[in-house]
Amino acid sequence: MSPTRSVSRTPRLADHSADWRLVPLAGAAVLIGAGAAGGAWLLMRLISLATNLFWFGTLSTGPREIADANVGLAVLAIPVIGSLIVGLMARFGSDKIRGHGIPEAIEAILYGESRLSLKVAILKPLSSAISIGSGGPFGAEGPIIMTGGAIGSLFAQQFKLSAAERKTLLVAGAAAGMTGIFGTPLAAILLAIEVLLFEWKPRSFVPVVIAVLVSLGLRPLLMGSGPLFPFPGASTPDFGTAALALGMGLVIGLEATALSWLLYRVEDAFHRLPVHWMWWPALGAIVVGLGGLIDAHVLGAGYANIQALLDGSLTMQVALTLLVVKATVWLVALGSGTSGGVLAPLLILGGALGVLLGQFLPGAVGFWAMIGMAGILSGAMRAPLTGALFAVELTGHFDALPATIAASAGAYGVSVLIMRRSILTEKIARRGRHVLQEYSVDPLDFLQAGELMSRDPDTLPGEMKIGAAVAFFAQGAAHRSYPVIDPAGRLLGLASRSDALRWQVEGDLNDVSLAEALSDPLQPYAFRHAPIGEVADLMVETGIGRVPIVDEATGRVVGILSRHDLLKARTATRRTELERT
Structure with missing residues (x-):
């Protein structure tokens, strides 16, 4: 069979689809990793600057704890002022800065061709620094994921890369930014895989x-080295400890489910308010200020609270107060649509419940706080490997x-049994976009054409005259198109009902053979070992619903693959999920 007579969509079969485009992407990742590390350093300096300005009245980027400030009743006003600024930035700057960052990154990846704007790259860290610095009960991880992602996306847009390549660099920047803040490279990579990439390539x-x-290599120069929250007294791992940890995980999963449910009930309440969303953060900040009156430790990112929980220095009463008040101010503030991350608050809430449960379990309560932190991240974000690795990398206790x-x-x-969506994907679903977070092999990619094709298909001989072919289709042919073959069974082309109608209109072709009439050199076909996904792509590109399958060695037509055959692959896969025999 002459290659000029048809087009084969048989790919280079391999375990992976990687090509040499991987090399320039890897080179770009070096620059993006450095940029994200710098962005992490800048974000932390901005948060410190805002904290000093709002609570201490000084122009400094030195680290300070809001709980050390003595501002009296001004604790009610400062969060409101900061939230008003954030609301104005969102209203007149970009509403993309609202929220905790990760859902916005997911939405950009899945529905926005991984395009993030320069405006978001600038306003997201700035608004988050103002929000957290003025007492907002958030962490820096969501903002840095958006900021690092924007760095990668902008780089890709500058060099006119494809949407898939933009996604790669966006996620690379997000993971590098997270590493720059927390020093957790393994967890950052797993977060990319479990939450952001939606592929494994x-x-x-x-x-x-x-x-x-x-980013990890630059972190000691910018942020310091070592675990962010070291603590003594981790338990020696054994079967009993793991079993107790599993039981605690079940309880923490209920906490994660309750927090997610409450968050979106609070958000619903804000949506019912008869005021513009620009004012919602300021209204939520009133609750934050009241929480600060009760316990100033609930304000800001609360990294000192995480350390105290792990050190085991908090009493049950203090841990319970922290759990209730922190949960309240965080849920209200986040539901109001202000800017800030979820990881640090979740660590505090999971760690606090872990401390309370740890009072009745063997070993140091700090160990159980760490277990609670791992569980809450897994249950709330639906990222179990990220949660497990994040907790041990933060503390340095890999033996746990x-x-x-x-x-x-x-x-x-x-979480997955009780809650339909995670705390991240619920926000996206509320915008009418469903996100499936399960990975599986597409049957169209691993099944081959030879496995699904209809064998020994009906064909038309090349010597058949046009008149006879027109009569054949007019008399009610069973299919819309047929392969046309030569005496040796080799493919010459396809004859369809539309061809027959065209020949009938043109006239004067009755004595012309099909072999002479089919002069189009781009008739599609595929080899038996071609993945059926490639055949499906060929059908979409050509509009032809029945693709001949030929033997690669002889060029003989050995089968036909139709749209119906492709649907059978989906049905067979579904049966393996549902049928029990």
Whole structure:
């Protein structure tokens, strides 16, 4: 069969789809990792600057704790002032800065072709710094994920990369930014895989790892080295400890579910208010100020609270107060649509419940606080591996990994059974966009044409005259198109009902053979070992619903693959999920 007579869509069959475009993407990841690390440093300096300005009246970027400020009743006003500024920035700058950052990144990846604007890259860290610095009960991870992602996206847009390549660099920047803040490279990579990438490919994995490693290498120069929250007294891992951690994970999963449910009930309440959303953060900040009157430790990112929980220095009463008041101010503030992250508050809330439960369990309460932190991240974000690794990397207690994995699995199991969506994807779903967070192999990619084709299909001989072919279709042919073959069974082309109508209109072709009439050199076909996904793409591109399958060695037509055959692959896969035999 002459290659000029048809087009084959048979790809280079391999385990992965990687090509040499991976090399420039990896090179770009080096620059993006450095940029994200710088962005993490800048964000932390901005938060410190805002904290000093709002609470201490000084122009400094030195770290200060809001709980050390003595401002009296001004604690009611400062969060409101900061939130008013954030509301104005969102209203007249970009509403993309609202929220906790990760859902916005997911939405940009899935529905926005991974395009983030320069405006978002500038306003997101600035608004988050003002929000957190004025007492907003948030962390820096959501903003840095958006900021680092914007760095990667802008780089890709500057060099006119594809949407898939933009996604890779956006996620590389996000993971590098998270590493720059927390020093958790493994958790950042897993967050990229479990939450952001929506694929498992070398094209995305390798650049993400490179960007994370670059950020990790620069972190000691910018942020310091070592675990962010070291503490003594981790438990020796054994079966009993892992079993108890699994049980705690089940309880923490209920907490994660309750927090997510309450968050969106609060958000619904704000949507019912008869005022513009620009004012919602200021209204939510009133509750934040009241919470600060009760306990100033609930204000700001609260990294000192995380350390105190892990050190085991908090009494049950203080831990309970922190749990209730922090949850209240965080839920109201986040539901109001202001700017800030969810990881640090979740760590505090999971750690506080872990401390309370740890009073009745063997070992140091700080260990159980860490277990609670792993579980809450897994249950709320639906990222079990991220939760397990994040907790041990933050503390440096890698020997506790079996216990954190157990807790993460327990919380994850409870969460997915009770809650339809995670705390991240619920926000996207409320905008009318469903996100499926399960990975599986597409049957169209691993089944081959030879496995699904209809064998020994009906064909038309090349020597058949046009007149006879027109009569054949007019008399009610069973299919819309037929392969046309030569005496040796080799493909010459396709004859369809539309061809027959055209020949009938043109006239004077009755004595012309099909072999002479089919002069189009671009008739589609596929080989038997071609993935049926490639055949499906060929059908879409050509508009032809029945593709001949030919033997690669002889060129003989051995089968036909129709749209109906492709649907059978989906049905067979669904049966393996539902049928029990």
